[in-house]
Amino acid sequence: xxxxxxxxxxxxxxxxxxxxxxxxxxxxxxxxxxxxxxxxxxxxxxxxxxxxxxxxxxxxxxxxxxxxxxxxxxxxxxxxxxxxxxxxxxxxxxxxxxxxxxxxxxxxxxxxxxxxxxxxxxxxxxxxxxxxxxxxxxxxxxxxxxxxxxxxxxxxxxxxxxxxxxxxxxxxxxxxxxxxxxxxxxxxxxxxxxxxxxxxxxxxxxxxxxxxxxxxxxxxxxxxxxxxxxxxxxxxxxxxxxxxxxxxxxxxxxxxxxxxxxxxxxxxxxxxxxxxxxxxxxxxxxxxxxxxxxxxxxxxxxxxxxxxxxxxxxxxxxxxxxxxxxxxxxxxxxxxxxxxxxxxxxxxxxxxxxxxxxxx
Numbered sequence: 001x002x003x004x005x006x007x008x009x010x011x012x013x014x015x016x017x018x019x020x021x022x023x024x025x026x027x028x029x030x031x032x033x034x035x036x037x038x039x040x041x042x043x044x045x046x047x048x049x050x051x052x053x054x055x056x057x058x059x060x061x062x063x064x065x066x067x068x069x070x071x072x073x074x075x076x077x078x079x080x081x082x083x084x085x086x087x088x089x090x091x092x093x094x095x096x097x098x099x100x101x102x103x104x105x106x107x108x109x110x111x112x113x114x115x116x117x118x119x120x121x122x123x124x125x126x127x128x129x130x131x132x133x134x135x136x137x138x139x140x141x142x143x144x145x146x147x148x149x150x151x152x153x154x155x156x157x158x159x160x161x162x163x164x165x166x167x168x169x170x171x172x173x174x175x176x177x178x179x180x181x182x183x184x185x186x187x188x189x190x191x192x193x194x195x196x197x198x199x200x201x202x203x204x205x206x207x208x209x210x211x212x213x214x215x216x217x218x219x220x221x222x223x224x225x226x227x228x229x230x231x232x233x234x235x236x237x238x239x240x241x242x243x244x245x246x247x248x249x250x251x252x253x254x255x256x257x258x259x260x261x262x263x264x265x266x267x268x269x270x271x272x273x274x275x276x277x278x279x280x281x282x283x284x285x286x287x288x289x290x291x292x293x294x295x296x297x298x299x300x301x302x303x304x305x306x307x308x309x310x311x312x313x314x315x316x317x318x319x320x321x322x323x324x325x326x327x328x329x330x331x332x333x334x335x336x337x338x339x340x341x342x343x344x345x346x347x348x349x350x351x352x353x354x355x356x357x358x359x360x
Contacts, residue, residue: 038072060103309337
């Protein structure tokens with residue numbers, strides 16, 4: 001029961017799922033696969049125009065074909081949509097498919113066509129959480145029942161054939177999608193554990209590299225600013241209050257960093273009490289100062305301060321070198337952060353531009 005409750009309450013980050021797909025050499029091609037599915041549905045609608053099934057539904061089938069071609073062209077751009085656009089596509093597909101089916105005369109073929117809802121269910125499985133998946137499966141069941149009753153009452157085929165077809169379609173609708181959902185959810189959880197820090201919820205070092213590669217590929221900023229942040233005298237927090245309070249301090253710090261980080265930035269916990277934020281652009285000084293004031297709150301049970309090092313670099317020539325170059329930029333920010341610690345902590349030090357020179 002607890003496993004079911006955890007599954008239902010889990011809210012995976014759509015932006016992370018999208019970035020994970022973008023970073024994978026095969027999964028990043030998913031928009032083209034979705035586009036192909038839309039084009040195949042359009043071809044099927046056009047073929048039906050020239051079949052006896054069309055009857056007086058030629059106009060509706062041509063409209064359905066044009067709509068599917070439009071959706072296919074939208075996906076053929078090769079981009080993953082925002083969460084809102086993704087949900088809009090699910091609603092569109094969930095309405096367009098049954099409307100297309102119901103526009104043709106009742107037949108066992110129209111009942112078989114309900115299985116096309118599986119494609120929507122598989123998309124939801126890959127990109128969204130359990131609640132969207134359950135809503136989609138419930139809607140698919142409603143569509144299947146409506147088409148089944150329509151075909152059954154039209155008396156176009158023996159009752160046994162219609163019932164057998166309905167049972168087969170239900171099996172296709174729910175067996176495939178449910179198994180895929182369970183399987184992909186497990187894989188997604190494993191991938192999340194590999195890329196995210198389990199204590200704070202921020203990315204770990206590997207997740208940071210993956211997200212920055214996606215940032216460089218999708219947005220191509222001219223400069224990147226990297227901030228390395230380390231809590232001052234954190235060992236004394238553990239010694240005085242215990243490790244449980246220390247963990248709470250780390251979680252609170254991570255939440256404040258995430259809250260203060262500007263849009264498009266990537267935050268991570270590198271290990272221990274050290275964090276990093278990668279920000280597009282060449283001026284992160286104001287953001288670094290806001291971190292100092294945001295992290296230190298005198299009314300906390302265990303107030304802490306932080307030392308921040310900032311390094312900025314022109315990244316227009318980073319093509320194919322992101323892991324090595326990001327590692328060097330992190331090293332520069334880390335050195336600047338230790339200078340801030342030597343200066344007494346609770347301060348920001350910006351690495352000199354000359355420190356960018358050196359062998360890769």
